[in-house]
Amino acid sequence: MADHVSHTEGHTEHKLEIFRGLVKFKSNTQKIWGVLVFLSLITIVEVALGYIKPDVLNGTFLALKYLNWIFIILTLVKAYYITWDFMHMRDETSGLRRAVVWSAVFLIIYLMAILLVEGDYIYQVYRDAAVSTDF
Amino acid sequence: MDTTVAATGTEEEKWGGGTRPLNASYGKLMMWFFILSDALTFSGFLAAYGFSRFKFMEEWPLADEVFNHFPFLHGTDAPMFYVALMTFILIGSSVTMVLAVDAGHQMDRKKVAFYMLLTVIGGMVFVGSQAWEWKNFINGEYGAVKTKGGNILQFLDVETGKRVALEDFTQIGPRDVVPYGNSKGIWFESSGDYNATYTIEEVKNGFAANPNVTIRTQKIEVNPETGASEKVVLSRADALVKLNKEAVGVVEGANLSENEYGAPLFADFFFFITGFHGFHVFSGVVFNLLVFFNVLLGTYERRGSYEMVEKVGLYWHFVDLVWVFVFTFFYLV
Numbered sequence: 001m002a003d004h005v006s007h008t009e010g011h012t013e014h015k016l017e018i019f020r021g022l023v024k025f026k027s028n029t030q031k032i033w034g035v036l037v038f039l040s041l042i043t044i045v046e047v048a049l050g051y052i053k054p055d056v057l058n059g060t061f062l063a064l065k066y067l068n069w070i071f072i073i074l075t076l077v078k079a080y081y082i083t084w085d086f087m088h089m090r091d092e093t094s095g096l097r098r099a100v101v102w103s104a105v106f107l108i109i110y111l112m113a114i115l116l117v118e119g120d121y122i123y124q125v126y127r128d129a130a131v132s133t134d135f
Numbered sequence: 136m137d138t139t140v141a142a143t144g145t146e147e148e149k150w151g152g153g154t155r156p157l158n159a160s161y162g163k164l165m166m167w168f169f170i171l172s173d174a175l176t177f178s179g180f181l182a183a184y185g186f187s188r189f190k191f192m193e194e195w196p197l198a199d200e201v202f203n204h205f206p207f208l209h210g211t212d213a214p215m216f217y218v219a220l221m222t223f224i225l226i227g228s229s230v231t232m233v234l235a236v237d238a239g240h241q242m243d244r245k246k247v248a249f250y251m252l253l254t255v256i257g258g259m260v261f262v263g264s265q266a267w268e269w270k271n272f273i274n275g276e277y278g279a280v281k282t283k284g285g286n287i288l289q290f291l292d293v294e295t296g297k298r299v300a301l302e303d304f305t306q307i308g309p310r311d312v313v314p315y316g317n318s319k320g321i322w323f324e325s326s327g328d329y330n331a332t333y334t335i336e337e338v339k340n341g342f343a344a345n346p347n348v349t350i351r352t353q354k355i356e357v358n359p360e361t362g363a364s365e366k367v368v369l370s371r372a373d374a375l376v377k378l379n380k381e382a383v384g385v386v387e388g389a390n391l392s393e394n395e396y397g398a399p400l401f402a403d404f405f406f407f408i409t410g411f412h413g414f415h416v417f418s419g420v421v422f423n424l425l426v427f428f429n430v431l432l433g434t435y436e437r438r439g440s441y442e443m444v445e446k447v448g449l450y451w452h453f454v455d456l457v458w459v460f461v462f463t464f465f466y467l468v
Contacts, residue, residue, distance in 0.1 A: 079460070092157070099157070108182075122189075
């Protein structure tokens with residue numbers, strides 16, 4: 001490995017704004033703390049919602065409760081900021097970003113969709129079966 | 136990709152690996168692709184968990200009843216607070232990691248070492264917390280009864296609706312066989328009914344003698360008023376019939392074949408997924424320690440680059456990333 005090539009040029013330059021430029025930071029360190037605050041806020045909201053479980057959010061959309069949709073969306077938001085700012089995906093080339101993120105996202109959506117539909121189908125078979133599963 | 140023809144004299148560097156595709160070094164690129172494949176492994180596990188959960192939609196344990204312990208608050212019902220704390224610990228150690236990477240860019244050896252040390256400590260605290268969580272899960276809290284059909288029956292107070300432990304209404308009767316203990320040196324041998332503290336007959340007798348105890352099945356039904364999911368509670372009369380007709384064994388705590396919280400698959404997935412994640416955290420701590428010692432020894436200072444910190448950092452953040460999903464799908468949803 002040619003280890004003598006300039007390492008320092010790497011990614012010393014960071015993009016310092018998040019929320020599409022809504023929040024700008026002066027230094028990378030400051031941005032790290034800012035992202036931490038944001039991630040902590042999301043986690044607090046998640047735990048609070050999970051503790052209170054407001055009845056308003058018990059309605060369902062696409063076989064999933066609103067509350068669970070909120071949890072999943074907030075999780076994806078957290079995942080985005082961990083990947084983009086802690087793992088510095090924001091500073092990588094778009095080619096690298098797409099190679100990693102698109103592969104994961106499309107394969108996972110495919111896998112999830114197939115398995116969850118199949119699981120639901122088996123649930124219905126059990127439910128409507130002439131044979132009892134509780135004896 | 137840059138297609139510019141390199142100037143004379145750089146051919147060797149180009150073909151020797153001097154050109155970086157995607158503007159990332161070989162090591163970082165490979166770490167990203169490893170992370171991608173590992174992410175797909177974890178999503179395979181979580182998708183399998185989702186599959187089983189959809190399959191047993193009406194009988195899956197309610198997570199906030201299973202994970203409701205908090206250190207030093209014995210007996211207090213504190214659903215999810217402990218895992219929330221674990222989440223903060225892991226996010227915190229992610230932050231110290233990224234601060235170490237940042238210090239590495241500034242070639243500040245002391246700062247890198249300090250933040251790496253904090254990261255290692257955070258990782259160790261997390262693994263320890265997970266062990267504590269496992270301990271609570273394995274030991275169980277209330278105990279339950281297993282039916283012929285493999286379902287779990289739990290016990291409730293008729294008036295308060297609160298859970299009742301087996302020990303609150305069951306008396307240990309006379310035994311013709313002395314139970315094996317760990318101290319007898321034959322702990323690995325199954326001793327059938329005497330493995331549990333109580334026999335099923337003792338539980339049945341205790342239940343019959345305590346009119347204020349009833350049974351909750353693992354079936355979930357939706358409360359028509361609030362829309363919340365609740366477990367079905369049987370009337371005292373139904374409970375007596377069900378217990379005497381169907382109960383075949385006592386279940387205390389959780390293992391791979393049965394658990395007092397409900398569907399055995401829940402325990403299997405819990406052990407497997409959090410275990411696999413815990414193993415990642417553990418290996419991450421080991422890598423971080425190695426890098427920490429190398430920082431102290433000045434290895435990267437001499438190499439002129441702290442890129443190795445960046446690479447283990449990527450792995451460490453990935454572990455945090457996986458936890459965010461495990462947290463959601465095991466504890467929240």
